[in-house]
Amino acid sequence: MADVGVRVLDCDHRTPLAQLSGHPYIAIPDIQDGRVTWGTTRRISDEDLVEWTRRTRPQRGDVIVTRRGRVGDTAALLDDRPCAIGQNLVILRSDGRAVHPGYLRWVTRSPAWHSEVARLLNVGAVFSSLNVSDMSKIRLPFPRLGDQRAIAEVLGALDDKIDANSDLSRTLNDLAAEYFSQSVQAAGEGPTYGNVADVFGGGTPSTKTDDYWGGEIRWATPTDVTALQAPYLEDTSRHLTSAGLAACASELHPAGSILMTSRATIGAFALAGGPTAVNQGFIVVRPKDSQLDMWLFHEMQSRVSDYLAVANGATFLELSRGRFKTMPVRWAPEDVMRQFGAIARPLHERARAAMHESRSLATLRDTLLPELMSGRLTVKDAEHAVEEAL
Template sequence: MKCKIEDIVEVTMGQSPKSQYYNSEGNGVPFLQGNRTFGFKRPTFDTYTTLVTKSAKAGDVIMSVRAPVGDLNITPVDMCLGRGVCSLRMKNGNQEFLYYMMKYYMPQLLNKESGTVFGSVNRNDISGLEVDIPEDTDEQRKIARYLTMIDDKIELNTAINNNLEQQAMALFKSWFIDYEPFDGQVPTTWKYGVLGDFVEIKRGGSPRPIQNFLSDSGVHWLKISDATGISSPFINEIKEYIIEAGLKKTVHLKSGSLVLSNSATPGLPKILDIDTCIHDGWLYFPSSKFSNEYLYLYFKHIRKNLIALGNGSVFTNLKTDILKNYPTYLPTEDVLKKFDGLVQLIFSMILSKTRETKRLSEIRDTLLPKLMSGELDVSDIDL
């Protein structure tokens, strides 16, 4: 069935209430603006309002309409729509299907994007979007259910990984912050110094102008945005590449290396599960008395302190010297070995789930256009 969005969907554009009605105490109605983190499949709320201007009902598809355009969620509760988001509700159809339909047609909608600095789409852009969908709501339900099962598994993997990382962090704090295995005191056999005494800290590099070296293939080029959009400690997907001519001006790291962001979103540690080049917005550690797992947890723990020590007129910058001069203890080799034996098992499980999630995402993204276009028939799928 060929139609326009306005024929099958009710579109409600958001409008933010005045700021004096906001609170973070959970009083009032959950409130979402377009510049807030949407989360995975379900939005997360940290702001509430006692004055509702525009509202969405539980089950509505929520879409950001500016900066950036096209983030999608399904709200689990009634909520207030702020500026920069809209809600979509099928007039007669399946809401889960609507979510995946919008993902499928998002490239066409983004072609309507306007704005000199921040892109945006308006009600007319959305309402006038032409789509071709199954008229049978049962077929819509089957398509949606097929894709939802994959997303549910991805969401479960994310929850498992978050729990595993919390366990690892709790263990780190127990041993190296509260010193619980050592009667609550730093053992006298541990060495006191600064991080630079125990870890070699270096900075990545960038060929310039970088636009002359970017390519559709070649060597992976790690950007800060590749790290900020994932919750896993591991990076196994990188969107951009540079040509080999740029290798002389950058740093090429192998899978298994630890990196730490030092600009834009500073103090964010990640472990590579893919070979890549890194620009000067990243720090790396060619040699260390600590394992990658220890350093990852250590950097997560001290991140707020590092940000406070950083400086920058627009973005906070984490200078190498700040990290090198950060005071720390070096536990004995046997203590570190015992700790690594525990946490490396946890990180191994996290890595396995992270890789599985990537495979599931690739399967979903391959199936989505085939299911939406009718290339793959779901009439015989029993769900």
């Protein structure tokens, strides 16, 4: 990369103190799916921002690379917001003469990139790493600058639509939450969660029994939920067989069940998109009256501070299912709760549809990426595929 004007800029090998507010300090966990998840970044002060960017000041067009743990994951900076990068991250920056910054964003997510990372990887007993000095040795395909720009525009169009869908989903969820905050003003202390819903826990079948794993039954862990951009769980990272489900202390919960993480991270939520089993890190709520599902979902989302107040545990906080079931629900007149559901449900359906479209677009993007980088697919053919999808 050094031969084509791409510099490797190292981080400051210290960590500043976290603040309640301030500027983003990007760490490895904040690099997800080619992006920085700004909402998860720790915050640092004005003074520390100056101190931690003396060596490297991130700017639009930079590509951030993880070089320990999840080695080789990348995220492009798409704006000029003030921020700093954390330890074990580096920045790739093109001077623009031979490598278009937009193309650099995509080529560092291609099979050729991951092949080069694997070639230069230092495998350790605890974690693997990539030396900063080796990164300039990475060899990647760089077609003519005009072709690079065209490839970046094709793939960027899909990402722009994915971003728009994420914004739409977030707005729709915010609208539903705002309407709930107005509707709940008519509520008083009512029955307990155990009175108005069936409340379940979960479990993990033996991970040593291969026959339990690799089936088609969704089995959720808290990580599946905390990684979501919107509260709709359509699939899980691991799946059970029928034998695994039978050996698991979890029922197969139907679509629409409310999943809430209940240990370590308490109060991350999702609505099950299909039949789903869960591990022991969840409380699952299935309203006895299905028309009150939206009311209970938003009621639970708005009560996280109450759950944290009654959680306990020596190693990590946990909200017990028994304690949760005894907690009172804010209960409004039935017509108010049903009217809320009639308004909130279409908002969530539209938000879920937007995220579903984004998953399809991401699949198309990830299919086109290696084909464009290898030259097996022309830009014109890719543009046609994108036009049909959009």
